[in-house]
Amino acid sequence: MTDPLNLLRKAAALHQAGRLAEAEPLYAAAVDALPDQPDALHLYGVLCAQTGRNARAIALIEAAIARRDSAPAYHANLARALRAEGRLAEAAASLRRAIALQPSADAYFSLGNVLRQLGDTAEAVARYRDALTLRPDFADARVNLAAALEGSGDPGGALDQLRAALACAPADRGALFNLARTAQARGATIAAADGYRRALRVDPSFEEAAGNLGAALVDGGRAAEAVPLLRRLAALVPDRPDRLLQLATALGEAGDTDGALAAFRRLMALTPGDPTPWQRTAELFEAAGRLDGLTDTLVAMARLGRRGRFHWKAAYYHLVRLCNRLLAAGRMDRVSALLPPVAAALRDADAELHAWALFLQGSLAARSGDTATARRLFAEARPHLPFLAHVSLEDEFARRVDALDPGALARSEEAFVLERAAEPGPGPVVVASCDDGYLRRFGPLFLASVDRFAAGPQAVHLHIVDPTPDTPAFIAGLAGRLRRVRLGWSSEASPAGLDGAARTTFYTFARFLRLPRLMALYRSPLLVADIDACVLADPAAFLEPLSPERPLALQYFPDNLARLYDGVGGGLLVLLPEPSVAALFERVRRFLVSWTAERRLHYFLDQIALTAGTDDAIRRGAAPGILAIGTEGRLFRCGGGVFVQILTEKGAPGFDERVRSLLDALDAAPPSSDARLDRDRFLSALGIQ
Structure with missing residues (x-):
């Protein structure tokens, strides 16, 4: 009978020589003969991971750890298999255990990589620095640290690390490539081209560099x-x-x-x-x-x-x-x-x-x-x-606004019912409006996003058009799930005589119709948003770039040829309650009331009203200073504020189920220390990446 330990030694020698197919049956025989031998289990697990059988690798290495928990290599190799299976949080935990047993540059580097995948860039940076403390010439750690610094908004630090990586390894193709890519991102095309050529001289088959x-x-x-x-x-x-x-x-x-x-x-x-x-x-x-x-x-x-x-x-x-x-x-x-x-x-x-x-x-x-x-x-x-x-x-906007029947304005104002005001906090009051159907489908997610990212007590006001008898109970249930949001709301019935399409249009502009009333009610900055959307940062962060000289932020496209209906985007507005802003939205309100009184409401009226009102204010020399809100992919950014609309995703299969799962997970866990992790959770649940 063959000695099982001898089988294990032969298997390990073949494995080390790269002869995996020959090593595998010997490992299998050794494990059969020595089911409690941790090295046999561990090495066989490593081979399985190398050949793409990660589930089997995890089972084998976990069995090895159950028999010998004190081997750092076991935990590090388990982490590799877990990461390959997408079980990133468990991989990070295994690497932390390996480091606790024996700190090493490789383990810190691997942990940094897993943390970057999890979106925890700040800690990833710290772990890469730990790896470099132990091994200053670790070029790969410097390259990945550079990428993490770039992603966290430190391009200067990223460049320093890439240059240091090249000093450690002048022929490192990754450092050469990333240095060139950084130059390209900054518009330095000549330097970028030279850098890519250097990377190709190191590796002529480097297709991405080409x-x-x-x-x-x-x-x-x-x-x-x-x-x-x-x-x-x-x-x-x-x-x-x-x-x-x-x-x-x-x-x-x-x-x-x-x-x-x-x-x-x-x-x-x-x-x-x-x-x-x-x-x-x-x-x-x-x-x-x-x-x-x-x-x-x-x-x-x-x-x-x-x-x-x-x-x-x-x-x-x-x-x-x-x-x-x-x-x-x-x-x-x-x-x-x-x-x-x-x-x-x-x-x-x-x-x-x-x-x-x-x-x-x-x-x-x-x-x-x-x-x-x-x-x-x-x-x-x-x-x-x-x-x-x-x-x-x-001057058609001005003539229509100035000719508005005071009775129509009074009847519109009488339709507004204040159900409960929210207690304002230090930041803006977040305002959204919708009908009862959209409240039930999107209100929980919208409020959860504000609640998750608010830095402190946060006022939110919902304006509900065509509420049902149980709308108050539904809103009370929403309020009960919130940690930081103080919820106020108002309601109104849509005007009689509207067909379905006109009623939908009324829902889209109701928040602008009631904006002057809410400005007077709260006398605070307002963040006005679509309810089928998520606020992915502290609402106060949206106020950072505003000032008395530029008290209004919105999507603004004055040079767009289609601007007459698409010159101002109303999905997100941020405003200070300055007189010029109040005057602008009062005239927008009158414009909307005039069309409502005629029962002529067509799609895009919300955008047309904002564009025409802004043009009118400019023509009269009364326009507030406007800050154009920028976009980064699907994200709106205003100061430190981040916002995303839900577009075609709402029609994707499984959307509502994913949202419910997200809401349950948010109820069960406190906010992350890194807002980007929570932001990624929202975007992933929405199907936006």
Whole structure:
């Protein structure tokens, strides 16, 4: 009979030599013969992890730990298998145990990596520094520390670490690559290109460096130099869309329009659900002055959109982006040249998109001061775009507001019922409005987000349109789940005589209709938001950039060609109760009341009212200073404030179940010490990453 310990020694020797297939049966035999031998269990588990069988590896190494808990290597290797299985919190715990037994640079480094995946960047930075204390020449730890510092807003510290990594290991391709990438992010395209070339000299097969080199060359105006490189890279995997897109872009920038068009046609076939190659094709045709190609491309996009290939308005959205880009470059002449043929081509292809193109033509006419042409085009488009009835040209907003029947204003004001005021805190009062259905579906999540991120006692006011008899009990139940939020609310019934679409429109602008009343009630800064959204930072952080000179923050797009209905985004407003802000929203309220009195309420009226009111205030010289809220991907940012709207995610399968699970988890656990961890939990539950 073969000695089991001898089998284990042979298996370990084969394992160390990389002969895993030969080592495995020997490990299995040793474990069968010595089921309580911890080294046999551990080493067999390590081999299983190396061959992708992580569940089996975890079981074996946990069995080894049960027999010998004091071996740091066991815990470190268990962490690797757990991390591969996505069990990150358990992996972190195993690494902490390994470090407690025997601190090592490798264990600190691995823990830093797991913490970064968990979103705990601050502690990851600390653990990488621990690794470097034990091993200052640990180049990989410096590279990953640099990435963590970059992600936490310390680009200078990141650069220092990358330079130190190169001092430790001048041929470290990761350090070279990341240093070049950092330069590229800062717009230093020449330095970036040089850095990528150095990385490629270390590893000529480093495809990501080659791709980034091509991008740096294109960004630096050297597209012709990038084309051969990107062509070779694309040839390595001919059906890889990102590489083909890079090549097509470089060809276009290098002036090879036909070559770029051919590459985009290939990309269309590879990615049939992606409108990007169609959009880029339209841009190429426009830049080359080939308006027939531009119109054919947009018509094809329109038809494919109606078939469900992509969003049915994708052609219109891209037309707006293209026009705005040209207007920003001072080329109104080119916008004037392209809109008529596009509108004509869409006339027979898609009547509704034809109307949207007419709207853009009318908007361009209004921008040029040709109000008569704008009115004619809007009238032609109105059967498909009824919201154009609300669009104000010249002084139409002021005339409507000034002519408002005082009785209509009084009747609207009488509909408001204050149920309970919230006690204001040091920050803004958070305001949202909705109907009873949206309250039940989105109110718990919205309030939970404010409650989670508020730094202290926080006032929230909900305005509920068309409450039901049990709405008060539902709101009381919501209040009972909240730790920091002090909840106030008001209500009103929607006006009689509205059809379903008009009632929905009323719901969308109700918060603006009642904003002057709430400003007078609370006399505090307000954060006004959609309720199908989440506030992902302390509400007070949104106030940081506001001042008496700029007391209003909102999404503001004054140069957008579609600005007459889309010049101001009302999904998030932050305001100080300054007189100029109060006056603006009082006139917006009167505008909304006037249309409500006529029972003419069309979709987009909320945005139109804000845009027209802002234009009116500017025309009268009474506009408050406006801070434009920026976006970073899907996140709105205002000062230190972070906000996200829930868009198409609400229709995704399992959305409501994920939200309920998140709410239960929030009830059971206190806020994290790192707000980014909680923010990631919300975004993950929403399906936004």
